[in-house]
Amino acid sequence: MTELLIIKPSSLGDIVHALQVATSLKAQRPDLRISWIAREIFAPLVHACAAVDHVYTFERKGGLSGFSRLMRELRKTKFDYVFDMQGLLRTGLMASRSVAQRKVGRWDSREFAGLFYDEKIALPPAGEGAHAIDILLQFCPILGARPELAGDLVFRASETLHPGFAPSAASGKLRPPVLMFPDSRRAEKKWGGFLQLTQHLLFGDRLHRRVIWAGDKYIPDREGLPGDRFLNLTGNTGLVSLPELIRRSDWVVSNDSGPMHLGAALGVKTLGIFGPTDPARYGPYPLTRPTNLVVRAPALSLISAKEVYGRMQAAELRLAQSGGQ
Known part of the structure; x- marks a missing residue:
């Protein structure tokens, strides 16, 4: 058994990307046992991922005593590899305190984290402008695996879902819901058109849709x-319920956020709304997949609900004609 420690404490979108890479590694290397360091808020979701065998909880506000306690627990296991997928000072220190034969970090590590690695991964073929997932995939060759996604991202069963996610209503005519995530932790990423888009879907659509807001x-x-x-x-x-909520939905419509990445990772039709950030680097992966859409403008106020609704309709028509979802 090969022991691998992945250090990726946050954030939700970054963790979803790393879980996809961990799933690919395990699909190609069934002998792997994967441990993970995650912040307390994200640890339950990481633990629910079928590719992860053990989770170490990093208490961000635990201070020096909490960090020392985590390091003592970490040093009880001798790892074959440590992959620091975050690349910051605190995660470099975590790598330095672990016991491992090889410690590998990102090529773009910051805050002097690179001082704590034995080696760094290479740049992906697309260079510095590569998608965040393509950057993380460069850890795969360290283990003799191909730098590509393989296997399905699977989460263990979560808590009971709200009845609104039942496959159909009593009439039997309702489709799976359109799942929207109207919030964002950053104001410049928060689109203000979700209510108007909801009205388009509920009142201007012949498909008798359901819409659910989550977050x-x-x-x-x-x-x-x-x-x-x-x-x-x-x-x-609840964070742990997100995978099942998304899996039972027809669409995920979201700001540039973690739920958007989870929707794309689970193969649900996903539309991301982008302003200042570059979807080529941070959009639903891969952007070439017909079920992954992006609407972008220099300022989010320039994006109308009618435009987003039109993009969804056009995508559904293309998919129907091609025999897709």
Whole structure:
């Protein structure tokens, strides 16, 4: 058994990318036992991933005593490899304190983290402008694996879902819901058109859709949306439930955020709304997949709900004509 430690404490989108790479590594190297260091807020999701065997919890606000406690626990295991996929000072220190034959870090590590590695991964073929996943895939050749995604990202069963995610209503005519994530931790990434897009889908569409809003922060909606086809779960969405919520949805529509990356990773039709960040580097992966869409403008206020709705309709028509989803 080959022992691998992955250091990727945060954030949600970055962790989803790294979980895809871990899944690919395990698909190509079944002898791997993968351990992971994750922040306490993300540790349950990492633990739920079938590719991960053990999770070490990093308490970000635990101070020096919490960090020392984590390092003592970490040093009980001798690893064959340590992959620091974060590349910051604190994760470099984690790598330095681990016991391992080879310690490998990112080519673009910062804050002097590179001082703690035996080697760094190479640049991907696309160079510095490569997608975040393509950068992480360069860890694969260290283990003799191909730098490409392989295997399906699978999560262990989570808590019971809200009845709104039932396959169909009593009429038997409702499609799986359009799942929206209206919030973003950064104001410049937060699009303001989710209510208008919801209205287009509920009132201007012949498909008798359902729309569900989700996320960890409550976002108020507006009265007048039909209660039998609209559900607001914002502020009441558990992180561990996200994979199953997404898997049961027809679409994921999101700002540039972690749920968008999870939607693409699970193969659900995904539309990401982008302003300042570059979708070539941070968009739903891969952008060449017909079910991964991006709407982008220099300022998010320039993107209309009608434009996003039109892109969704056009994509569904293309997929229907090609025999896709």
